Amino acid sequence: MMNKFNFDEIIVRRGTGSLKWDRNTQLEPFWVADMDFKSPPCLVEALQQRLNHGVYGYAIPHAGLTEAFIDYAKTRLSVDIEEEWLCPLGGLVPALSIAAQAYAKEGQSLMTSTPIYTPFLKVGRDAQLETIGVAHIYNTDLSRWEMDWESMEKNVQANTRLFLLSNPQNPLGRAFDRAEIIALAEFCERHDLILIADEIHCDLILDEAKTPHFSGLNLPEKLRERTVTLLSPSKTYNMAGIGFAYAVIPNVKLRNKFILAKGCTQPEINCFAYYAAEAAYRAGEPWRQELLSYLRGNRDLLVETVNNQLPQIKIPVIEATYLAWLDFSETDFEKPAELLEKQGIFTAPGAWYGQEPALRINYACPRSKLENLLEKLTITFGS
Numbered sequence: 165m166m167n168k169f170n171f172d173e174i175i176v177r178r179g180t181g182s183l184k185w186d187r188n189t190q191l192e193p194f195w196v197a198d199m200d201f202k203s204p205p206c207l208v209e210a211l212q213q214r215l216n217h218g219v220y221g222y223a224i225p226h227a228g229l230t231e232a233f234i235d236y237a238k239t240r241l242s243v244d245i246e247e248e249w250l251c252p253l254g255g256l257v258p259a260l261s262i263a264a265q266a267y268a269k270e271g272q273s274l275m276t277s278t279p280i281y282t283p284f285l286k287v288g289r290d291a292q293l294e295t296i297g298v299a300h301i302y303n304t305d306l307s308r309w310e311m312d313w314e315s316m317e318k319n320v321q322a323n324t325r326l327f328l329l330s331n332p333q334n335p336l337g338r339a340f341d342r343a344e345i346i347a348l349a350e351f352c353e354r355h356d357l358i359l360i361a362d363e364i365h366c367d368l369i370l371d372e373a374k375t376p377h378f379s380g381l382n383l384p385e386k387l388r389e390r391t392v393t394l395l396s397p398s399k400t401y402n403m404a405g406i407g408f409a410y411a412v413i414p415n416v417k418l419r420n421k422f423i424l425a426k427g428c429t430q431p432e433i434n435c436f437a438y439y440a441a442e443a444a445y446r447a448g449e450p451w452r453q454e455l456l457s458y459l460r461g462n463r464d465l466l467v468e469t470v471n472n473q474l475p476q477i478k479i480p481v482i483e484a485t486y487l488a489w490l491d492f493s494e495t496d497f498e499k500p501a502e503l504l505e506k507q508g509i510f511t512a513p514g515a516w517y518g519q520e521p522a523l524r525i526n527y528a529c530p531r532s533k534l535e536n537l538l539e540k541l542t543i544t545f546g547s
């Protein structure tokens with residue numbers, strides 16, 4: 165079948181006020197999690213239409229968006245969502261911070277598993293909470309990272325109030341399965357924690373038949389009542405610069421606490437975001453399927469190259485996300501990202517995620533760019 169969308173196209177992003185490309189103009193960027201691809205045409209067209217209206221006053225979610233999201237939740241997550249569960253936000257990180265403030269108070273703690281997307285390690289500070297980071301453990305048989313249940317039991321405190329989950333996991337690329345998510349929800353129930361499930365990467369599972377997404381919203385009702393699920397089209401459809409997310413909170417008490425903690429801290433969501441989100445949820449699927457196919461090609465090339473040419477670097481089976489976690493703990497390299505910078509390559513150092521020596525690579529780029537990165541990787545770390 166002919167491809168309809170061209171992910172090989174090199175798009176010049178430098179000089180467009182891009183965080184990824186303009187933070188350090190000397191280096192080729194493979195760090196922050198956005199893609200070097202254009203968003204789907206349906207999304208661009210929806211934005212153009214809204215732009216052409218010419219009036220950009222305060223906005224609210226329009227009926228078409230709510231309908232598209234509820235339909236998405238039903239078809240993709242197999243969940244019947246009620247409109248009142250939805251709290252729209254201009255981004256997902258604020259939701260993590262609001263949750264920390266809503267469900268815990270000064271002197272209490274939250275728990276998460278590391279390495280983890282950096283804001284998970286920071287939002288506790290917004291609520292003056294201690295952050296308990298428990299390291300994942302590597303399952304060599306399955307070449308994947310897993311929760312360390314024993315260590316979680318050992319480290320959870322009487323004053324721990326929340327668990328912050330990234331599923332699929334950034335940076336480890338895991339799509340946690342049903343049994344793991346149920347075990348985690350039961351851990352939360354046992355210790356009376358609220359489970360905050362950040363599922364921003366859930367439409368970026370690379371083989372959905374093999375490792376389907378199990379959402380916090382798929383939990384049995386009793387466990388789901390203590391969850392806040394965070395969903396967004398922004399990673400999948402590359403619209404992070406527009407900003408849109410939903411906190412989905414079925415339990416009314418938890419929802420009211422969240423809304424109270426949000427208070428007046430958030431700006432109005434911009435009028436374009438609602439229309440971009442609607443277009444993504446309503447019409448983005450054919451583009452997403454081609455994106456996943458392209459990303460699988462990139463992932464396979466990256467994993468094969470590391471496994472064949474740099475076997476001392478540990479790379480897991482990447483089930484989801486366009487991020488790869490390279491673990492250097494069995495090598496002599498202490499700060500691998502710094503060495504790559506000498507080759508003109510900007511990756512994200514493991515320290516940002518709470519674990520060195522490691523680095524995170526964003527491989528959502530045209531294949532030719534990835535090939536250049538792989539050459540630099542083998543020059544830098546090959547024997």
Ligand SMILES: Cc1ncc(COP(=O)(O)O)c(C=O)c1O
Binds near residue numbers: 254330409
């Ligand atoms: C797990 C996770 N949550 C949240 C975000 C960012 O969300 P937002 O840009 O909507 O604040 C990212 C971005 O990489 C992420 O990986």
